[in-house]
Amino acid sequence: MPARTPLDAERDHLAASRAALRAMRADAEALDIGDVTANWVNAEVLRSEIEQRIKSLADLADTPLFFGRLDYLRDLDADGEHGHRFYIGRRHVHDTGGDPMVIDWRAPVSQPFYRASKQDPRGVRLRRRFGYDGGELTAYEDEHLLDPGEGEEERPSALLQREIERPRVGPMRDIVATIQPEQDEIVRAALSGTVCVQGAPGTGKTAVGLHRVAYLLYSHRERLARSGTLVIGPNRSFLRYIEQVLPALGELEVRQSTVDDLVAHVPVRGTDSAAAARIKGDVRMARVLRRAGRAGGRMPSEPVVVVRGSRRWRVPAYELEQIVRELLDRDIRYNSAREALPRRIAHAVLVRMEEAGEAPDDRTQNAVARTPAVKAAVKEIWPPVDPAKLVLRLLSDAGFLAAHSEGVLTPEERAGILWEKPPRGVASARWSAADAVLIDEAKDLVERTGSLGHVVLDEAQDLSPMQYRAVGRRCSTGSATVLGDLAQGTTPWATESWAAALAHLGKPDAVVEELTRGFRVPREIIAYASRLLPAIAPELAEATSVREAAGSLRVRRVADGTGAAGLDDAVVAACREALEHEGSTGLIAADARIEALADALAAAGLSHLAPGEETSREARLTLVPASLAKGLEYDYVVLDEPAAIVAGEPDGRTGLRRLYVALTRAVSGLTIVHAAPLPRELATPAPASSPAG
Incomplete structure (x- = not known):
């Protein structure tokens, strides 16, 4: 009988790990939640979470369960072998006793697999990489980080090189087994900060961004589960190409979108000339829209008279104007101001009631705010604004556009974005992609756009300033990972500077990292x-x-x-x-x-x-x-x-x-x-x- 080799032992560990993963999945499938929850709503939520857990525990036969091993320098165990050995893989696997058989690559103990070197071994005496053919373990390669006999010069890993060069058919695959130290630093950057990655072709910036999402979800699961994450790509073909990376890393619920999909408030059926699109994408259009949005209201010219029983309470026009100007000075969203106005008017009425010796309370204020007189005044002073109709009027009414772009756009620029044949209405307009972004900006002026916890923006160099603003609204209270290459900017409005782009995004303090070492392109x-x-x-x-x-x-x-x-x-x-x-x-x-x-x-x-x-x-x-x-x-x-x-x-x-x-x-x-x-x-x-x- 031939002697067992180290490769045989590693294959045994792989087989045992796969068996443990199947057991973990079976345990999840066997969970009985019949008497656990208080009501059917909680039961549905728990059932959905369990289903996601079961999906994440799938054993993909052609995907290596682990790709590396770390042996730390610690006290000798009872068998005389060095202890603290960890297998590094795509997900955590434990045995029936709860002891880890595979450590998730995102765990802190896995970090030295990517960062340790002979100059800085981080307590690792041996790093082992595994080679696979499909799902079968076929080879391994060792690096003795504490062995001076191997010299100080780091030798390139043949297995790592082979993995990088492995032929690819179909969608993009993860690079979890080949992440390099400079890439790992970006992947593990703190959630609180925005990172911009300027990456030359083949440096893996897209993969870095996707692995960063997976890392952040691992490290901040509960927080990001509440606030959400989003990956934004340049087109749907690109999203289909990358769509399997995150599921392969165990992350099944990350939304992916294009900028056009984010701002799809109207059907896009038209196209702009390059010159018109450049003007519509210019950040100056935000000022034009802001002016136009405020133009919907008007200062009061008549007092408001509220009838309560046998009494009439009068708020004069000058006091109403003072209320309106205070709301304008607060610079809040249009609808927020519109919702605050009736309560402000009602408060003015309550002051008069108190001066007359009455004792009104919050219920009285709410009732006054709902009276026909107050409602009519609010409709007159601060009428509802439809974002699409606002943009429609800007692009079809030369006088309206001129009034609100004076000193912002030149006459030639105004002429360049006006429609030659104004449509009859929103439904019949042939909106362009740039128009949809303008509507999104107008919509945010009316009502705040919801913010996510983290957004990954790929091929960012091709966005216009107004598109950056649209993305920035989606992470205004969160952070972002911005990926791109200035040399690959191919739109007429492509950014020439990451500083300018990040300012439009609302993240001027973002850290810019540059990747210049390629791994893909020869x-x-x-x-x-x-x-x-x-x-x-x-x-x-x-x-x-x-x-x-x-x-x-x-x-x-x-x-x-x-x-x-x-x-x-x-x-x-x-x-x-x-x-x-x-x-x-x-x-x-x-x-x-x-x-x-x-x-x-x-x-x-x-x-x-x-x-x-x-x-x-x-x-x-x-x-x-x-x-x-x-x-x-x-x-x-x-x-x-x-x-x-x-x-x-x-x-x-x-x-x-x-x-x-x-x-x-x-x-x-x-x-x-x-x-x-x-x-x-x-x-x-x-x-x-x-x-x-």
Whole structure:
């Protein structure tokens, strides 16, 4: 009988841990709450919590239950072995006696797995990483952090490198086994503070943001259960791509949304020109809306006379005006002031009653506030405001817009946002996405927007100031994690400064962290894409990569004279080559080229999916419009005609930023196929290339 190896022992622990997890789930399923709760409402709440608990205890067969082990330097145990050994995994698992078999990666005792080093071992004598094939444990790798014989220089982990480079098909997966020290610092930052992460492509900023949500929910479960959390992405394709990360970490109830979904108070059926959208997204529009919102009311010109029995109580117009001005000076929400006004008028009546020798109480004040005379005065002085109707009037009534944007917008800017053909009403208006944000701003002027405990905002560089304000309202009493890359800003209103963006968000004191060390994009590819940085974001440091992948970049020029068909054929051939490798392939092209390439792929017998569909079906090839490529990643990328991607944007700088995004989506290999000359920023110095056609 062959001697048992350490790997056998680890497999035994894995099997025992899985059995313990099944027992934990069985215990949860067997709970009887019939006589526990006082009423059916409490019973339903408890039943829902138990159902969530059961879901979170699912054992995913192809997902490692633990990925690391920490052996702490402590007193020897009875068997002569070092004690305090912890297995680090995605969730906590304990045996029937309550002793931990797997420690949640978010627990404080797990932190050294990500942070310990030979320079700072944190009491860890051995760190072990495990390698898996599916759910089967196949290898391990040890780091003896206190052993001087291994030298002072840290050797890169082969298992960690393999996990980073593992082919990916389908949705984004977690990086819990590969989190790096600089990423872990951001993940575990305090809930009370807002963190902004400027991250170059491949630095894992999106994954860091999602793992931060999971960490905060672990550390502040009750608080965030009350106040709520939200992940905001740039589009629904992106949200479908990331939707499995948090459930894999045991967090099932985190809401995900786009900014457009957050402000969907009206159906969006229209589009703005870039110039109009830029003006509507400018923070100055908040001042315009504020002025317009206050214009609905009017100063009283008549007294209020309240009849109580045989007595008549009169509040003169000048005193009413004083009440109104005091409410305006308090700068409270429109509806809050409107609700306070009748009580203020009633209070003025009660003062007169007391002066006349009566003894009114709170019930009298409430009754006076509900009298027809007071109600009529409130309706006249402070009429109800409909946010959509307010914005509709601003965008369709030139005089109204001019009156409330005087000194804020220029005449040319006002003309640029006015509708040529004013709609008949809110329902018939062809609202744009920028209009919906204005309505959200107006709605908040009328009534306070509810605030969440924590918001993660990804691809934040593409938001307008007014969109930042919309997000900021959702975390005004909470905190945020802001993720983005200034070099990848591709909207006409993309932010040029995190300081300005955070001020619009209402978090000017946020800490800005910069991630420049890449783990996803090979060094050859990121170096090539970084040639664009002097033109698109000269203030940013060039990203580096820990991954060496010689030959990962190929640039192919289609032979002259072959025309569009020759380019399409060369792209199809490059896709076939990419599909020979394991993993996913993304064909990224200018939006205007998508239809032609779809036809070429179909003619060649290559089936493909659209972005986001990979999460529901096994996919090898995805055809990706350049406008939707941001945040996505593929093992191999075929990039069609860079010049067309640049030309598809309203200006050259935005076009180069869009190209920068497309160039940095590859995890293992990038093939660029072009017929038109490359942008000069890429063409000099020219990389090794080969003709195609």
